[in-house]
Amino acid sequence: MLRKVVISLFLLLLFVSRAWAQEGADIISLRLSRDFGFGMGANIQGTFSYRVSGPDNLVRVVFLLDGEEIGEDAEAPFRLQFRTETYALGVHTMSAEGYTNDGRTLQSNVIQRQFVSGSESTKVALWLIVPILLIAVGGRFLTSWIAGRNRANQDxxxxxxxxxxxxxxxxxxxxxxxxxxxxxxxxxxxxxxxxxxxxxxxxxxxxxxxxxxxxxxxxxxxxxxxxxxxxxxxxxxxxxxxxxx
Ligand SMILES: [Zn+2]
Incomplete structure (x- = not known):
């Protein structure tokens, strides 16, 4: 009875550790870079690139948008450039699949972004920039006003x-x-x-x-x-x- 429990525990441990090791090895990492355009939080607009890194024996990467293949690269650095305008506005899911020379298929992490229109991105940028400008200009007026008062007081x-x-x-x-x-x-x-x-x-x-x-x-x-x-x-x-x- 005890022997049985010990053996099953051992097997379970072996299984878990193998699963961990596999998970570590079988993952490729996807990140998104902005080449030209607008990116604020999850909102993006313009030209971006998928960039994938993985094990040395990675030979091919397929790039997916909402689960559909939109391109592939058979040469490191694995990269695919795209324009958000090519696709519908709204939320999109980006991922990649890597193939190793020993026949394994590796899944990447998933990135979710909202593709916004050019006018929307301008609007968001304005919402961010206008208050900053107001603070900067207002601050200058305030400091020069204080400086002016101090000068008058010295004279x-x-x-x-x-x-x-x-x-x-x-x-x-x-x-x-x-x-x-x-x-x-x-x-x-x-x-x-x-x-x-x-x-x-x-x-x-x-x-x-x-x-x-x-x-x-x-x-x-x-x-x-x-x-x-x-x-x-x-x-x-x-x-x-x-x-x-
Ligand atoms: Zn007097």
């Missing part, structure tokens, strides 16, 4: 801060309102960093601030900046503030 005092910005009623230039500005009724009592004068100011829309900043930048040559001594500057500031009251 002169900030004109919009966390407390908003305003236009100086004395000199007309824009500046960011300060945290220390005193709230008085409808406005804030704040100091203009350009002319140094204090006045009651109210928040102004950023667009108006940028326009004002631009106007001052345009009609103010950089060389014409008056150079006052520290004493003159202080006296001027004192005079100005006297008139403010």
């Amino acid at each position: 002169q005092p900030a004109i919009v801060g966390p407390f908003g910005g305003t236009l100086c009623p004395k000199c007309g230039r824009p500046f960011a309102m300060h945290i220390w500005g005193l709230n008085i009724g409808l406005g804030k009592y704040d100091r203009c960093p350009h002319c140094g004068k204090w006045s009651v100011v109210r928040r102004v829309h950023p667009d108006a601030l940028y326009d004002a900043a631009q106007a001052f930048q345009d009609d103010e040559p950089e060389t014409a900046v008056p150079t006052l001594t520290e004493e003159e500057r202080l006296r001027k500031q004192l005079d100005d503030s006297r008139f403010d009251e």
